[in-house]
Amino acid sequence: MPATSLEALLASREVLVFCGSGGVGKTSTAAATALAAAVHLGGRVLVLTIDPAKRLADALGLEGFGNDARRVPDDVLRRAGLTPRGELWAAMLDTKASWDDLVQRHAPDPATAERILSNRLYDNLTSRFVQSHDYIAMERLYDLHATGAYDLIVVDTPPSRNALDFLDAPQRMADFFGGRLLRWLTVPYRIGGGRGARLVNFASKPFYQVADRILGTQFLQDIAEFFLNFESMYDGFVTRARAVEHLMHDPRTAFTVVTTLEGAPWREAEFFVRELRERRFHLGALVLNRVLPDAFRDPAVAAAADRFVDDADALAAVVAASDPSAASADPAAVARVLRTLGASYRNFAVVATREAELRNRLARAPDVVVTVPTFAEDVHDLGGLAQIGTYLLGGVDPTTR
Amino acid sequence: MPGLLDRRLLFVTGKGGVGKSTVTAALALLAAERGKRVLLVEVDAKGNLTNLFEHPAVGFEPREVHPGVFAMQLDTEASLREYLKLNLRIPVVGRIGPIANVFDFVANAAPGVKEILIVGKVCWEVRESVEGRAPWDLVIVDAAATGHVLAQLDAPRTIRDLVQTGPIRNQTEWMLDILSDPALTALNVVTAPEEMPVNETIELVERAATGSTVPLGAVVVNRVLPEPFTTADEVVFEALAAEPVRSTLEASVGPGVDGVFDAARLAVAMRRSRVVHLDHLRRAVDLPLLLVPYLFVRDHGLRVTRMVAEALAAELGE
Incomplete structure (x- = not known):
């Protein structure tokens, strides 16, 4: 279930x-x-x-x-x-x-x-x-x-x-630890010194050639010794x-x-x-x-934001007439703030629209999809x-x- | 010290999710628009860096993805093939599959080997261009994320310290010369004004300053939210959102006004909480900070890359 x-x-x-x-x-x-x-x-x-x-x-x-x-x-x-x-x-x-x-x-x-x-x-x-x-x-x-x-x-x-x-x-x-590569790498050291190298099978030859020319013999030996110990696990x-x-x-x-x-x-x-x-x-x-939040995709809110931008001056005049308090008495300042409010909303609404588009794209959602705002x-x-x-x-x- | 874009090698790192690739692409675009021929190297290949120029993915061979911007994707097998050919005189014909498998194994197990191939190829391009054999004025690398970048960039030193003799050790000296020269090279960190990215940036800058061969360049702070209001306008905003003005506005505009106010409060609060982290970064890091604004866009493409480039140009002011 x-x-x-x-x-x-x-x-x-x-x-x-x-x-x-x-x-x-x-x-x-x-x-x-x-x-x-x-x-x-x-x-x-x-x-x-x-x-x-x-x-x-x-x-x-x-x-x-x-x-x-x-x-x-x-x-x-x-x-x-x-x-x-x-x-x-x-x-x-x-x-x-x-x-x-x-x-x-x-x-x-x-x-x-x-x-x-x-x-x-x-x-x-x-x-x-x-x-x-x-x-x-x-x-x-x-x-x-x-x-x-x-x-x-x-x-x-x-x-x-x-x-x-x-x-x-x-x-x-x-x-990794069971792989043939590790065996190749450690064979010469497993059997003891350079003599063991003769027992290395043909397939590993390019390996030694390349590894030796890139890393140098000493480094290769250090690595091999380490893995030899590690392999015991x-x-x-x-x-x-x-x-x-x-x-x-x-x-x-x-x-x-x-x-x-x-x-x-x-x-x-x-x-x-x-x-x-x-x-x-x-x-x-x-x-x-x-x-x-959903408010960024709410048509009523979007309409209000549009009015704030488009009719800022007219709205500021209404506000100034209705409220004589100092903070909202300056129509220029009120119009500026209304435009800022509307523009800020529109900015985030662009992002909210992208979010909704992505969400709709999910073909087969799992049974539980949870949204965290x-x-x-x-x-x-x-x-x-x-x-x-x-x-x-x-x-x-x-x-x- | 030369300006950031006047160096020859810029590494760009950053925590996952902060916009590292976008900023890397924007730096390349900006340099190209200033007349430079740029090699843009994608290392931690997700293969989407060229999307930012609206160009299909590229391979190991550099392709011009935008006028002046040549992009390539560094992969270990191709680097190994070139390294063997150039440095060890081992001719490698066709696929080197089995050898690459073997090498992959050693490279995974031996510290610094995989990284040195990556960094080695980058340094090689820089050396060739400085000496006039490659056409690049600037090489920009979309490097490993914050947690791994120093291991990547300091690979030549790791190898030098770990390996006493051998061909790979012999390659480390000239790489270190390029990597440690502040006139040539800079490591840049992209971050965002949030807790984890800022902490990781501070930590990385400290580690790089004390323990790395690579000189630091700039910190790019991406996604800085705008301050919606001046202090004076905020007082006006509070008056508009309070009664009786709220009802007056609602009567004229409709029921959506509260939604607009709530949205503005969220924007202000988001900005405030991020400013704290930005200030923390500013205090803790003694490097130029380049601020890139949060972009309210649908998705990323050349247009967005250009917007970020313009923001960086304004911040660099050169």
């Missing part, structure tokens, strides 16, 4: 993954969703954020807590006017610490772990390796889910060139990658795509929606974020998140319910 509201989705799933292109408000939407779930539905709700704005991290009590999940204290929620039925927990992804954990866990023995952790390539690789962030985010999610400690985990996804890369990250990591990686993959496709997991109604993010959102469907992930909801201020506190939550859950004010 597909959920027909975000509330139903929250009540029926264990993992909700938020994706979308950079700068669309994914992190705050994810946090708002978790807060709404904790306040209205109860249970233990965790939001796993990747790179929250500092004030948002502060609001969630995440400052300087590294990798551990922290509970947002009830009195903090109460001070924001919220009466939670459940518990809100928050965690931030610390890539470095997570990688270190992973090595400790998967390495066959402490000595190998130590060799990996102290290798001078390790830092570079874990912080810069393709999809290192993506992989570690999925790892952490899996771990947190496996503890069984949470009724719902809401997860933000890392910013990357293709925001769906994280879905492939576990498999790619497994492929292969089985652990593969097992884990399969488990993560399984969790992502599990009916208990749903995806939410967040977008603004701007050209580039929207095109990316359309791509996500299509891709998630094709790959048989459960697309739960689409959140249209920072949408201009643009707010004057950046959302950075629990009150603001609760306000977003109001729209996410369909207009129920969290402070009164």
Whole structure:
């Protein structure tokens, strides 16, 4: 049974993954969703954020807590006017610490772990390796889910060139460590020094030629030694990658795509929606974020704005005659302000029209489409998140319910 | 110090969603309109930079997408092919598929290798043009996003520090000469007056100033909302929106007046909340700030690129 509201989705799933292109408000939407779930539905709700704005991290009590999940204290929620039925927990992804954990866990023995952790390539690789962030985010999610400690985990996804890369990250990591290329690279060192090179099969010859001429022998050897140690963790990686993959496709997991109604993010959102469907992930909801209020497309308001611009002087005369107060007594000033008001409205109306056009273009929307209006201020506190939550859950004010 | 557009190599970075590509394209357009021959390089290829000139996507070979603006898309395989041909004298005929796969593997695993091919190609174009063998007056690069740009630009130094000997190390010195010369090169950051973009910009500028080889140029603040009213006019606005004037206006104009007032309040509040971030940026960053207004437009194309170019021209004032 597909959920027909975000509330139903929250009540029926264990993992909700938020994706979308950079700068669309994914992190705050994810946090708002978790807060709404904790306040209205109860249970233990965790939001796993990747790179929250500092004030948002502060609001969630995440400052300087590294990798551990922290509970947002009830009195903090109460001070924001919220009466939670459940518990809100928050965690931030610390890539470095997570990688270190992973090595400790998967390495066959402490000595190998130590060799990996102290290798001078390790830092570079874990912080810069393709999809290192993506992989570690999925790892952490899996771990947190496996503890069984949470009724719902809401997860933000890392910013990357293709925001769906994280879905492939576990498999790619497994492929990487299981791949023939890694074997070729490490064969000479596996067997011992240069003598082993004779055992390298014919197909790998161009590899050595090119790699050696580009990188130099010494660098190649450094890399090979590192991967030789890393490879000892292969089985652990593969097992884990399969488990993560399984969790992502599990009916208990749903995806939410967040977008603004701007050209580039929207095109990316359309791509996500299509891709998630094709790959048989459960697309739960689409959140249209920072949408201009309906007033910008209201014909009566547009007509009033037109009159302000077109008949500014006549209207100013009427106003000056009817109200002798100092502020509106100067017809020139009133006419100027009326024109400014009308022009400002028209400016935003152009943007609102574009938003409506994009929204109408969505061919097959998911069952749940939620609109969150643009707010004057950046959302950075629990009150603001609760306000977003109001729209996410369909207009129920969290402070009164 | 030469003016921004009088240098030879401009990198443009920014957080996702702030309009990095639009500003990059606008800088190229502006330089071309000032008579320069510009090579516009798309690195983090989404392949949509040329849309901003209403031109189809381009490949590795530069194509003139607008008078004076030549665009190319840098991809690692093509860079590798050229690098092997030019520097290692390895003839590469046809597709280098298998070798590229192998290389991709090493490049992904070895820090800085992929990046140095990208930065190396860019530097090569600059060196060739400075020495009169390539036609560019200015090379503008739509570089990686804020979080990755320094890793990208500092790749030659990373390689130099990590690799003791070998051919790739030997390539790093001349690249570093170009990258670190403030008369030639500048890293520019595009941002928006919002919390995250501003914080990322401040952080990047600090890291670049202390730990990077590449000199900083300017910060472009995109999407600056206009201040709708002067302080005096705001008093008038409040009087119009309050009774009895509101009812007078409603009687003349119709029921839409409240919607117009609400819209104005939203515009004022949005502007106010963003000014805070702009002020924060101004205080924290000691670089020229170029402000580009929020453009109330339907979608992006050459017309919008030109509007941004005009705003940049006014800010640069050269």
